[in-house]
Amino acid sequence: MEHETDVLVIGYGIAGACAALAARAGGARVTIAERAGGGGGTSAMSSGIFYMGGGTALQRDLGVDDDPEQMFRFMAASCGVSDPTILRVFCEGCPEHFDWLEAQGIRFQRSLYPDKHLCPPTPEGLLSTGNEKVWPFREIARPAMRGHRVDREGDNAGLPAMEALIERCTEAGVDVLPDTRATELLSDEGGRIVGARLRSGGEEFEVRARGGVILATGGYQMNAAMMEKSASFLVEAAEPIGTPYSDGSGIELGTSVGAALEALDAVHATASFYPPPKLIRGIVVNALGQRFVAEDGYHGRTAAHIFEQPGRKAYLLLDSECFGYPELAEFFNYSLIDAWESLAEAESGLGMPAGSLEDTVRQYNEDARDGCDRLLGKYADWLAPLDNPPYAAFDLSVGAAKYHYHTLGGLKVDAEARVLGTDGKVIPGLYAAGSCAVSIIASAKGYGSGMTLSSGSFFGRVAGRNASGVAARSPSGKQHAIS
Template identity: 30%
Template sequence: MTARAVMAPLRVNQAQQLQWQQQADLVVVGFGGAGASAAIEAASRGLSVLALERFAGGGATALSGGVVYAGGGTPQQQQAGYPDSRAAMFAYLRQEVGDAVSEPTLRSFCDASADQLSWLERQGVVFEGSMAPHKTSYPSDRYYLYYSGNEAVPAYAATAEPAPRGHRAKGHGLSGASLFAALADSARRQGVTVRTQCQVRRLVIDRDDQVVGVEAWQLPQGSRAARQHARLSRWAAAVHMYAPALSARLRARLQRIEQASARPILIRALHGVLLSSGGFVFNRTLLQQFAPRYLAGLPLGSSGCDGSGIELGRSAGGSLGQMHKVSAWRFINPPLAWARGLIVNARGERYCNEEVYGATLGHDMVEMHDGRALLILDRHLRNQALRQVGPGKVWSFQRLPVLLNLLFNCRRGNSLEQLAQRCKLPAPALRNSVDTYGRAARGEIDDPLGKSPAMRHDLSQGPWYCLDLSYDSRLYPCPTLTLGGLRVCEQSGQVLDERGRPITGLYAAGRCAVGVASNLYVSGLSLADCVFSGRRAAAHVAERHASHPSPQGEHPCNV
């Protein structure tokens, strides 16, 4: 559903004047990681829950690597022999989270981290403490604990004691499907009702500006349209990373089926509506408006990440935050050899410690260097990279881009001047970058960008090679996901209006909302925030259920 499919709210004097087809204490819009976590929490507190899902369920969570960022001394960290503390986790995340959330909220997130992981385990998600031996963007099936961000990079470790906090759910391949399956099963066991192929197009609001329900449109179960919709949605997800244009055409067909065949249902939300349908990376209009420099990236997410939940919130007066924040993933490890080379911009200047987390490199590349990133290697690193991505050593999605770029996107120079000419770089600047980097690698000076000694490499001997890994590269597409969304009260998860007042009955969680992961991305932080924010909203709805406050009785939330 695009923003055009979101209609203005249906306004009524009071909820009782409508003929509702169904009702629940909490209506969840989007059954992914955040929605499922909220549904489980609400059901466990005695609430009736109805989840409405446009597709089959899972969203970006099911497509992800299933990594949950957690620390403070989890059993898995202890099993692997890595001490950690809440204070160290907070000190590290303060550097990544910035001012996306307040210090008390971030501290609460860190303090609850180990317990949150235990909560996931009680739902059936399995974790273990097998530690990845090397820094990687995603470990193999042999390992389920790793440094998923910048924790061990010297500049960050100087402020916060490092520890591995990337807890990958146990499962074959990308673990997101296993993680979501456990959450979905737990939700259904606890009595949560899930309507799939059901699209919320507008909210219902009473005369007191309280959200009292939704108008959803559902494909008839078992119909030809429903079967075709399910098949096309699977195809769109399967081909997206390899043929994004084809995937976009399939999504357009999905919307035409929905518009032609879905039927309306009015659903009463007795105590709250939660928007948890993902971000807006597939919404070109919103990207053009808030983050136009990211339009050339490869959208990362599910077909539901089209901003529809955000637009539903806006239709009720919700305000937006961090909408310009988009994460671009320029991972250059694996192979580890690439991270030992050096990255320069279009001026031939080195600008980033190459061992940093891929989203940090991507941020610097797009925000400060016009999307340019050229990786300089020598013959030793080039050959080493080929060995490091050999069969059985890395995932196929990690191997294939490396091989394609080494074979078809690699320019060679017998001298740095020749390489500069072939890559249209200023030769003196490139020579200076390589020479300075070499001096640091030989221990003559400290590395100007703080790279670890073990990750440096002397590039003084040619021949040299240059790989253009810039943001708009066709052979090395740069995955992107949006981080901003609806502003919410950090104590309740209620959507805030332009004056910072909570909108009664309306909540947002996950990538629909501003949260812990809304500044700079770290692997696992978004999933951890989905669980945290979803459960937070459900807890507040349960409090409303218990006390039945009037709209004027809501607790103030000043942010």
């Protein structure tokens, strides 16, 4: 059996849905192949935070001062992306993209959440989810709040976002093939990708797509063999989050036709010792009693630094002034190790070299009194001397604390969402977006909540627009106007 379409989208999460809508708006006939029984993917499980800025309508309505240049400077300095054009296109396009998301029926409350939180239980529309105020980034670009969260009480605000997009796809007449897995890409003699082989219920068939194929299959955190190569220690000691189909099949489809890969070691691991925010006034130290990361960063940045410490051990040290139990202690398995009357007892209790923790805290307290963290540049708002015993420590070590992770690396693409080969050239007819591709984020140390939903939706649209344009230009291409 063989089917024909203009644009074939593989995967029906946020990137696939947005690609399909954009291709359909360009007049193309669109088919989505989705391995699960319906659309949603990991996107529907998510917290519904989109990292956007540059002066979106939500930012403007709430009086948040931002512009594309400031956003670009921040992201260029922190996100580890090799192609600045991708970032430029994203930062400049964010305000329009936000309007488009709202026009699809995704709602964002006009309200701010001012505190630090992993994911607030209340539905405020704008929050701080990145590292903008972390040194040195705050000196490179003016910080702004950029976490745009979909309106929903509690967690899982990704669900209403995906429900809205799926409804729009149905209205637009996108053909969806559920329970259908893409197993192979088809190319012509010139190397152009012209379709895919699909499998559904034991039946194999081909779909030809004259405009191209868009890979939107999500990340690979569920593929233990791939994870072994990129961050093996996480496989044993941490928990992947996503659907079972976040297993990198789209990345493998891409490499089977010569695609290049990028940032496979970039894995965002989530472990947030705040809230309450006052815990940020404590210090995070390694097994040698040394500080190594400013405690006021986004928790994924803290985790990425912890993974580089000896034995991947780390402790949150608090004094009686800033002591509190992490609200998410149970979820992240943060255990209170003990409390001690002095720093000497604390370092001995934690098995640290004699004098090490005392030296660290002496230096930190001096800096805190001066309002300037000379070692790591922690923001002055979070600085206070730790000089009120007793001291207590929570265990943030890998293996003791529970880290949850999803991947950031994948297929190398350009700003047009075209997949690039290992020779650096575009693979004609092949596009990729979402967590199977690397667009705006290539470093776990720079990740901020919302960067995958925003880049997946944004570059999904770019891919859909481009593929539909190719379909329209192709000699055999017919225009299928949509109402």
